[in-house]
Amino acid sequence: MEKVILKNLGKPDSHKLENYVASGGYKAIQSALKMRPDNIVQMVKDSGLRGRGGAGFSTGLKWSFIPKDPTIQKYLCCNADEGEPGTYKDRGIMDNDPHILLEGMMITSYAIGASVGYIYIRGEFVFGAKRLEAAIDEAYAKGYLGKNIFGSNFSLDIYIHRGYGAYICGEETALLESIEGLRAQPRKKPPFPALAGLYGKPTVINNVETLACIPAIIEKGPEWFSKMGPEKSPGPKIFCVSGHVKKPGLYELPMGTTVRDLIYNHCGGMLTDKPLKAVIPGGVSAPLLTARELDTALDFDSLAAKGSMLGSGAVVVMDESACMVKSAYIINRFFSHESCGKCTPCRDGTPWLTRVLKRIEHGEGRPGDIELLESLCTNIFGRTFCPLGDGAVMALRGHLKNFREEFQFHIDHKRCMAS
Amino acid sequence: MVTVKINGKEITVEDNTLILDAARHAGYEIPTFCYQADLVGIGSCRMCLVEIEGQKKLQPSCVTPVLHGMSINTETSTVMSARASMLEFLLANHALDCPVCDKGGECELQDMVYKYGPHKGRHAEPKFKFQEKDYALSPVIIKNSNRCVQCMKCVRVCREVVGANVLGALGRGDHQEETSFFRHFLDCDQDGNCIEVCPVGCFMRLPYRYKTRPWDLKGADTVCQWCGTGCRMVIEERDGILIRSKAQMGVGLNSETLCARGRFGNDFMTRAERLKTPLVRRFGKLEPASWQEALAVIKENVPSDGERIGGIASPRLTNEELYLFQKLFRTIFGSANIDSSSRWGSDAVEAFAKAASMDAGGVSVFDCMETDTVLIIGSHVSDENPVTDYIIGQGRRAPRIDHTLP
Ligand SMILES: Cc1cc2nc3c(=O)[nH]c(=O)nc-3n(C[C@H](O)[C@H](O)[C@H](O)COP(=O)(O)O)c2cc1C
Numbered sequence: 001m002e003k004v005i006l007k008n009l010g011k012p013d014s015h016k017l018e019n020y021v022a023s024g025g026y027k028a029i030q031s032a033l034k035m036r037p038d039n040i041v042q043m044v045k046d047s048g049l050r051g052r053g054g055a056g057f058s059t060g061l062k063w064s065f066i067p068k069d070p071t072i073q074k075y076l077c078c079n080a081d082e083g084e085p086g087t088y089k090d091r092g093i094m095d096n097d098p099h100i101l102l103e104g105m106m107i108t109s110y111a112i113g114a115s116v117g118y119i120y121i122r123g124e125f126v127f128g129a130k131r132l133e134a135a136i137d138e139a140y141a142k143g144y145l146g147k148n149i150f151g152s153n154f155s156l157d158i159y160i161h162r163g164y165g166a167y168i169c170g171e172e173t174a175l176l177e178s179i180e181g182l183r184a185q186p187r188k189k190p191p192f193p194a195l196a197g198l199y200g201k202p203t204v205i206n207n208v209e210t211l212a213c214i215p216a217i218i219e220k221g222p223e224w225f226s227k228m229g230p231e232k233s234p235g236p237k238i239f240c241v242s243g244h245v246k247k248p249g250l251y252e253l254p255m256g257t258t259v260r261d262l263i264y265n266h267c268g269g270m271l272t273d274k275p276l277k278a279v280i281p282g283g284v285s286a287p288l289l290t291a292r293e294l295d296t297a298l299d300f301d302s303l304a305a306k307g308s309m310l311g312s313g314a315v316v317v318m319d320e321s322a323c324m325v326k327s328a329y330i331i332n333r334f335f336s337h338e339s340c341g342k343c344t345p346c347r348d349g350t351p352w353l354t355r356v357l358k359r360i361e362h363g364e365g366r367p368g369d370i371e372l373l374e375s376l377c378t379n380i381f382g383r384t385f386c387p388l389g390d391g392a393v394m395a396l397r398g399h400l401k402n403f404r405e406e407f408q409f410h411i412d413h414k415r416c417m418a419s
Numbered sequence: 420m421v422t423v424k425i426n427g428k429e430i431t432v433e434d435n436t437l438i439l440d441a442a443r444h445a446g447y448e449i450p451t452f453c454y455q456a457d458l459v460g461i462g463s464c465r466m467c468l469v470e471i472e473g474q475k476k477l478q479p480s481c482v483t484p485v486l487h488g489m490s491i492n493t494e495t496s497t498v499m500s501a502r503a504s505m506l507e508f509l510l511a512n513h514a515l516d517c518p519v520c521d522k523g524g525e526c527e528l529q530d531m532v533y534k535y536g537p538h539k540g541r542h543a544e545p546k547f548k549f550q551e552k553d554y555a556l557s558p559v560i561i562k563n564s565n566r567c568v569q570c571m572k573c574v575r576v577c578r579e580v581v582g583a584n585v586l587g588a589l590g591r592g593d594h595q596e597e598t599s600f601f602r603h604f605l606d607c608d609q610d611g612n613c614i615e616v617c618p619v620g621c622f623m624r625l626p627y628r629y630k631t632r633p634w635d636l637k638g639a640d641t642v643c644q645w646c647g648t649g650c651r652m653v654i655e656e657r658d659g660i661l662i663r664s665k666a667q668m669g670v671g672l673n674s675e676t677l678c679a680r681g682r683f684g685n686d687f688m689t690r691a692e693r694l695k696t697p698l699v700r701r702f703g704k705l706e707p708a709s710w711q712e713a714l715a716v717i718k719e720n721v722p723s724d725g726e727r728i729g730g731i732a733s734p735r736l737t738n739e740e741l742y743l744f745q746k747l748f749r750t751i752f753g754s755a756n757i758d759s760s761s762r763w764g765s766d767a768v769e770a771f772a773k774a775a776s777m778d779a780g781g782v783s784v785f786d787c788m789e790t791d792t793v794l795i796i797g798s799h800v801s802d803e804n805p806v807t808d809y810i811i812g813q814g815r816r817a818p819r820i821d822h823t824l825p
């Protein structure tokens with residue numbers, strides 16, 4: 001497949017503006033500036049693009065909720081917080097091809113009528129922030145950003161906002177709070193950001209990869225995009241593969257690629273001759289798939305049908321040496337550590353889960369612990385303020401459902417079954 | 420108006436009524452921690468979850484308005500078990516040291532667990548402790564974070580009502596701690612409204628510490644006498660000694676607030692320094708005397724010529740007291756030398772009263788806040804009438820307020 005998002009990855013000095021332009025960059029924005037903004041929104045709707053940040057919401061539809069009144073200030077926020085463990089696609093884009101993101105943001109801002117854009121980048125991504133800063137400077141120097149970009153009467157300023165290191169900063173409303181200088185905790189919805197977002201103004205929040213898809217949709221048309229992959233979730237998708245495979249890394253493939261194809265044809269197969277045990281298909285909140293489910297297609301709907309999710313597209317592959325109790329414990333510890341503290345079930349429920357899992361993992365499990373975990377999951381799930389707490393439960397339930405006997409073994413024998 | 424069904428009972432309420440209020444109106448109690456009528460709803464404690472027919476998830480009734488035709492259930496087994504489970508979560512890390520907790524006996528957490536369960540704990544893990552010892556945040560406020568239910572009411576009342584904005588939260592997740600800036604002494608007026616809204620024994624009064632149990636107190640409803648705002652409050656005594664004064668949610672114009680004087684300033688009643696009798700100077704020293712003795716001294720020393728005596732009345736006296744004061748001077752002492760530290764001349768007062776239609780009874784401070792511009796003349800409200808200042812402050816976002824200091 002011809003790469004769309006990662007097309008410049010690996011080329012020398014791919015981050016420089018001149019090389020981006022030489023590869024055909026900054027043409028889409030110039031065509032876009034000649035179109036009517038609502039036509040662009042329609043094109044993105046027609047393309048079938050769904051948000052790559054995790055929830056998979058139709059991007060064009062999201063943009064269409066922005067009020068048309070030109071007297072109201074509007075904002076675009078790029079979500080570059082990339083906190084989901086195992087996910088490093090946005091970083092790949094920003095480190096290597098920052099201009100594709102800027103071009104995507106320019107087109108999006110023009111389409112929704114935003115005159116200011118923020119890139120909320122994860123605090124640890126110092127290199128990426130520097131690359132973006134340099135790219136923004138280059139763009140200003142060329143007149144691609146600032147007043148009357150490309151000689152049009154559209155003006156746009158883009159600012160970088162570096163995060164302070166919490167997973168919750170990636171939740172879109174917590175992200176807005178953080179840009180405003182407040183503690184990152186999710187806001188109550190409604191009102192939705194499209195009506196009252198950053199500083200109370202209409203705001204679109206999109207993931208880096210989502211925005212990086214926009215230039216190609218303008219250039220090659222929505223039909224081209226919608227023909228790639230499954231009808232209901234089309235387009236190119238970056239998979240971030242990690243774990244027990246020969247060649248972990250970023251893979252840009254059409255949506256709907258199967259897990260088997262990804263692992264065995266693209267990643268060179270399993271790392272050793274130990275057989276595959278489990279795959280987390282979409283970041284650690286996604287319930288895992290077992291070796292029997294490798295023919296599942298990696299797209300929003302196919303994974304949802306399997307009770308899992310595509311999430312951020314982080315694929316974590318584990319072979320038979322991996323202990324599922326340990327995996328559940330580490331993942332859960334992450335969530336309880338990252339709970340923002342706002343709502344009771346997540347704040348006080350997830351650390352309780354972690355404490356029990358820690359005991360089981362360390363050979364101090366008690367009879368009844370599995371039932372306790374399940375009951376706590378019931379009491380957390382669907383009752384939290386934002387999806388973080390639910391994610392913690394989904395991950396744990398995935399482990400318990402498929403590998404209950406490993407938990408039981410840990411409790412009964414005070415040691416691990418896998419290693 | 421919208422019509423909804425709550426537990427099968429049909430009721431009609433105003434548009435945008437919260438499910439919580441509609442349910443209470445229909446006679447169903449829903450427990451809450453983070454909800455408070457005069458604060459912006461945050462829907463975070465999840466105590467108030469209810470079932471709405473047709474919706475998969477339980478919804479927080481304190482931030483969800485009713486919609487026409489909604490069918491809401493507040494007492495199904497799912498709702499009841501969600502309530503019990505929230506309390507179980509809150510207790511997981513809770514200190515649960517009721518015997519030494521000043522809140523015991525009037526603690527919302529105790530009451531709720533008693534009512535909604537669970538009556539048996541399953542959390543058999545080590546707890547997280549914020550600190551070993553309570554720490555003072557001011558000469559009158561002391562804090563124990565190990566008992567917090569994270570309702571944020573302390574922070575919100577400080578920000579939204581008092582306007583001081585000196586409280587916030589440190590940390591994240593179950594390490595989140597509502598306190599001052601890095602637990603330093605508070606730079607505020609020490610009004611203690613954070614104490615009043617705290618449902619548990621986190622923010623506590625230092626002067627009240629370990630003095631009594633709430634059930635040993637006898638209370639009386641009264642009006643604060645420190646300033647003209649006239650806040651309603653309850654003063655409580657034990658064995659004839661005043662122990663504390665507190666506000667009541669929804670009662671009086673102050674509702675749940677008081678200022679530092681109203682909350683902590685009434686201990687003068689039992690202070691040794693308090694004057695209980697007149698003092699008469701004998702041989703250069705002030706000594707306690709009876710009223711008879713004191714009046715005799717006055718009588719002896721009042722000059723017969725009214726021109727040589729004058730009286731200054733406090734501007735805080737009531738009209739009746741002022742009347743008696745002038746009567747004493749005019750008819751007994753034969754003096755017209757009467758003044759007050761009230762800063763306005765009678766002409767100015769008259770003109771102002773006319774301009775502000777005060778002769779027709781004036782308007783309440785709340786009506787005043789409905790206007791576009793508020794002019795405050797000759798008063799330092801934030802010092803003199805703090806609770807009035809809170810009310811003005813809450814309106815500050817909308818209308819224009821101009822202060823003119825004398
Ligand atoms: C706890 C939590 C963390 C999230 N972290 C991220 C993140 O790091 N990056 C991201 O793009 N979206 C993240 N999201 C999803 C965002 O809330 C939001 O849906 C997304 O940025 C929308 O962009 P999209 O429509 O382009 O996907 C997170 C959501 C939750 C609940």
Ligand code: SF4
Pocket residue numbers: 168186338339340341342343344346347384385386387388389390
């Ligand atoms: S589920 Fe609740 S505590 Fe957890 S991150 Fe979301 S708002 Fe914060």
Ligand code: SF4
Pocket residue numbers: 513514515516517518520521522523524526527528529566619620621
């Ligand atoms: S806050 Fe309430 S439940 Fe907690 S220790 Fe004090 S009295 Fe007991």
Ligand code: SF4
Pocket residue numbers: 566567568569570571572573574597616617618619621622
């Ligand atoms: S200290 Fe009290 S008022 Fe503040 S969050 Fe904790 S329980 Fe609520």
Ligand code: SF4
Pocket residue numbers: 643644645646647648649650673677678679680681682803804805806807
């Ligand atoms: S503002 Fe303060 S002093 Fe005045 S009545 Fe209210 S509590 Fe008393």
Ligand code: FES
Pocket residue numbers: 450451452453454461462463464465466467468479480481482
């Ligand atoms: S009272 Fe409704 S969520 Fe706290």
